[in-house]
Amino acid sequence: MQKNEVKKPNESMLSRMVRHQMFIPVLALVILAVFNLIADPAFFKITVGQNSSGNMVLQGFLISILNDGSELAILAIGMTLVTAASGGQDISVGAAVAIAGSVLLRILGGGNSRPEELAAPIIVAFLVSCLVAMLFGAFNGVLVAYFKIQPMIATLILYTAGRSIAAWINNNELPVITDPSLGYYGGFIPGVPIPTPFFIAAICVAIIFLVLKFTNLGLYTQSVGINENSAKLNGLNPQVIKVITYVIMGLCVAVVGLIKVSRISTINYSTIAKDIEMDAILAVALGGNALSGGKFNMAASIFGAYVIQFLTSTLYKFKVSSDALPAYKAVVVIVLVVISAPTVKEWFGNVTKKFKVKEVA
Amino acid sequence: MLKKKVAMLLAAAMVAATVVGCGGGDDAKTDAPADDAKTEAPADDAADDAADAPADDAADDAADAPADDAADDAKTEAPAADGELIKVGIINNDPNESGYRTANDKDLQEMFCEANGYEADFQYSKKNDEQITFAQNMLTKGIDYLLISAADTAGWDGVLQDAQAAGTEVILFDRVIDADESLYAASIVSDMEKEGQTAVDWLAGQGLDEYNIIHIQGQMGTAAQQGRTKALDEKVAAEDNWKLVVQQTGDWNADNAKQVVQSVIDSGEKFNVIYAENDDMAKGAVAALDAANISHGVDKDVIVMGFDCNKWALEELLAGNWNYDGQCNPFQASYIDEVIKSLEAGEEIAEKTIIMDEKGFDAKEITQEDVDNYGI
Numbered sequence: 001m002q003k004n005e006v007k008k009p010n011e012s013m014l015s016r017m018v019r020h021q022m023f024i025p026v027l028a029l030v031i032l033a034v035f036n037l038i039a040d041p042a043f044f045k046i047t048v049g050q051n052s053s054g055n056m057v058l059q060g061f062l063i064s065i066l067n068d069g070s071e072l073a074i075l076a077i078g079m080t081l082v083t084a085a086s087g088g089q090d091i092s093v094g095a096a097v098a099i100a101g102s103v104l105l106r107i108l109g110g111g112n113s114r115p116e117e118l119a120a121p122i123i124v125a126f127l128v129s130c131l132v133a134m135l136f137g138a139f140n141g142v143l144v145a146y147f148k149i150q151p152m153i154a155t156l157i158l159y160t161a162g163r164s165i166a167a168w169i170n171n172n173e174l175p176v177i178t179d180p181s182l183g184y185y186g187g188f189i190p191g192v193p194i195p196t197p198f199f200i201a202a203i204c205v206a207i208i209f210l211v212l213k214f215t216n217l218g219l220y221t222q223s224v225g226i227n228e229n230s231a232k233l234n235g236l237n238p239q240v241i242k243v244i245t246y247v248i249m250g251l252c253v254a255v256v257g258l259i260k261v262s263r264i265s266t267i268n269y270s271t272i273a274k275d276i277e278m279d280a281i282l283a284v285a286l287g288g289n290a291l292s293g294g295k296f297n298m299a300a301s302i303f304g305a306y307v308i309q310f311l312t313s314t315l316y317k318f319k320v321s322s323d324a325l326p327a328y329k330a331v332v333v334i335v336l337v338v339i340s341a342p343t344v345k346e347w348f349g350n351v352t353k354k355f356k357v358k359e360v361a
Numbered sequence: 362m363l364k365k366k367v368a369m370l371l372a373a374a375m376v377a378a379t380v381v382g383c384g385g386g387d388d389a390k391t392d393a394p395a396d397d398a399k400t401e402a403p404a405d406d407a408a409d410d411a412a413d414a415p416a417d418d419a420a421d422d423a424a425d426a427p428a429d430d431a432a433d434d435a436k437t438e439a440p441a442a443d444g445e446l447i448k449v450g451i452i453n454n455d456p457n458e459s460g461y462r463t464a465n466d467k468d469l470q471e472m473f474c475e476a477n478g479y480e481a482d483f484q485y486s487k488k489n490d491e492q493i494t495f496a497q498n499m500l501t502k503g504i505d506y507l508l509i510s511a512a513d514t515a516g517w518d519g520v521l522q523d524a525q526a527a528g529t530e531v532i533l534f535d536r537v538i539d540a541d542e543s544l545y546a547a548s549i550v551s552d553m554e555k556e557g558q559t560a561v562d563w564l565a566g567q568g569l570d571e572y573n574i575i576h577i578q579g580q581m582g583t584a585a586q587q588g589r590t591k592a593l594d595e596k597v598a599a600e601d602n603w604k605l606v607v608q609q610t611g612d613w614n615a616d617n618a619k620q621v622v623q624s625v626i627d628s629g630e631k632f633n634v635i636y637a638e639n640d641d642m643a644k645g646a647v648a649a650l651d652a653a654n655i656s657h658g659v660d661k662d663v664i665v666m667g668f669d670c671n672k673w674a675l676e677e678l679l680a681g682n683w684n685y686d687g688q689c690n691p692f693q694a695s696y697i698d699e700v701i702k703s704l705e706a707g708e709e710i711a712e713k714t715i716i717m718d719e720k721g722f723d724a725k726e727i728t729q730e731d732v733d734n735y736g737i
Contacts, residue, residue, distance in 0.1 A: 172456060274614060
């Protein structure tokens with residue numbers, strides 16, 4: 001994505017690396033990996049075992065990270081676009097996931113909270129939930145683009161009301177689906193040893209990269225984010241582009257809704273995907289993307305999402321006590337965000353340059 | 362400024378649209394009978410009857426009137442002895458919070474409606490300050506009883522004093538408040554510590570040689586978490602063969618619980634008990650066990666324990682997939698009704714704190730009847 005990076009011939013390899021946007025997330029991952037390697041090399045062990053339905057599946061911390069980080073990676077895609085185009089974040093993601101999941105279960109159960117069999121094929125239910133999630137995305141997008149409301153305020157509406165809407169869709173019932181085929185999307189497809197969410201995430205990532213490569217979405221999003229007026233003067237319609245990014249966010253939300261619901265075959269409106277928007281925003285920030293919009297690096301955001309999951313798994317692995325968990329995470333987050341801040345990066349760049357100059361002298 | 366106002370209006374509209382049920386319906390109904398009687402009853406004093414006279418008179422008058430709906434409306438009023446509804450203001454937590462709260466709210470809605478002689482105003486919030494504002498508004502409007510399930514234990518003194526000054530009786534349900542006992546008439550609560558103790562006693566009764574426990578806690582600091590954790594902590598400290606493999610919060614969330622258990626499985630440590638502080642988290646834990654082909658349930662490798670008695674959880678017990686589920690009784694409405702009835706009759710309340718009857722279910726003994734009766 002970093003095609004337009006200017007390579008100065010006299011710049012050292014090191015300083016170019018430091019300046020690269022992927023540097024921070026990769027560095028964070030390396031630190032975490034080395035830390036785990038020293039503390040317990042078994043962290044990296046992957047074994048083949050059987051699950052209770054008799055399938056051979058891969059097990060181990062790394063597999064768990066790829067598995068559990070999938071939702072975050074998918075949301076990071078949407079959040080990156082939303083951030084780039086509108087210069088703000090969508091904080092209604094978790095609530096929207098609850099709505100999408102609720103719609104999915106409503107269609108699958110056909111209004112019955114304990115259906116004997118599925119009332120509709122999963123693909124139909126999923127498509128309807130996509131549609132609903134995209135509508136809610138469009139709602140957010142219209143508020144932001146046409147009514148010029150701050151993204152965080154606009155999405156606050158759905159953040160507050162979303163979980164109630166989700167509960168209302170199912171008349172406050174908690175449908176439980178017993179059909180095992182729903183479990184494939186958040187677990188394993190029989191005969192495939194790799195967790196399905198990882199495949200779903202991989203497909204989403206592949207699609208967004210193809211879209212960015214073969215359409216002008218990336219370019220248009222960035223130009224709107226950098227300067228709305230000049231984008232307008234160049235014949236773009238900033239409003240439409242902003243709404244599109246929120247609709248794409250909605251699509252990501254629906255996919256995550258499917259995975260989340262599939263993982264436990266039911267839903268809890270108040271806890272499903274709770275606070276996931278904060279992790280998604282963090283993934284974008286960790287990827288070195290400016291939260292004020294403009295240029296973005298999709299790969300870095302997605303990578304950032306897996307780094308966050310890596311961190312979470314590491315904290316679980318070391319059994320950090322319940323009370324202290326948020327504090328540890330906060331410290332790590334502060335460090336990561338500070339070193340990825342543009343001013344600090346610039347300072348780093350200057351230091352390495354000076355160092356080099358001195359060496360030459 | 363305008364944009365913000367528009368945003369807030371929209372938010373308010375959406376929230377209002379989602380609060381469907383007895384709360385909204387009641388306001389409409391309370392106005393309806395009087396209006397109908399006024400416009401349609403033939404007798405000129407019918408309007409007065411409907412407003413003041415004993416309920417059966419009003420019912421008769423209304424029944425003579427041609428409109429059927431007027432008769433229906435009037436009849437629903439009849440059970441109240443003197444034709445006046447008892448006004449109650451009910452402040453509860455967000456009904457979407459959990460299956461427990463949904464059942465709790467439904468129970469209250471069914472009890473406190475006009476058929477039972479109540480005019481109820483329901484307000485929901487999971488924020489203490491909002492709840493306090495609701496309470497003050499209700500007191501200003503004038504109510505006979507104020508029922509509170511407080512989001513937080515502190516900050517209620519002022520409201521309770523205002524209520525006392527206004528002659529409104531306060532009844533606490535589900536959760537206690539840090540306030541002097543003289544400020545409220547009764548409190549109907551679950552004893553979370555007892556719930557934990559019952560569960561731990563049951564676990565001790567299983568007679569395992571070693572207890573290697575994965576303890577998944579609820580949201581830290583909540584009464585349910587503290588009560589259910591305390592009994593287990595004490596037991597682990599007291600017994601040599603009881604050990605916590607991990608003690609971690611799952612924030613009531615199935616997904617988090619799954620990750621905690623997954624992490625223990627990945628690290629290869631041995632465990633034979635999962636003590637999850639609610640059903641959702643037990644479910645998440647079981648999902649992790651299934652993925653690793655670790656058997657669980659009656660006479661299997663891992664004992665699974667949950668709380669709250671969701672219907673689906675009790676069905677897991679019935680199928681032998683889980684071992685134990687502790688009840689957290691959400692059905693407080695009948696207890697509250699009893700308290701109000703005796704206060705109306707001018708009786709003294711014998712005990713201020715009424716602790717609800719709560720059971721623990723063992724997968725070996727549970728029956729379909731239990732699932733139907735106690736599942737929420």
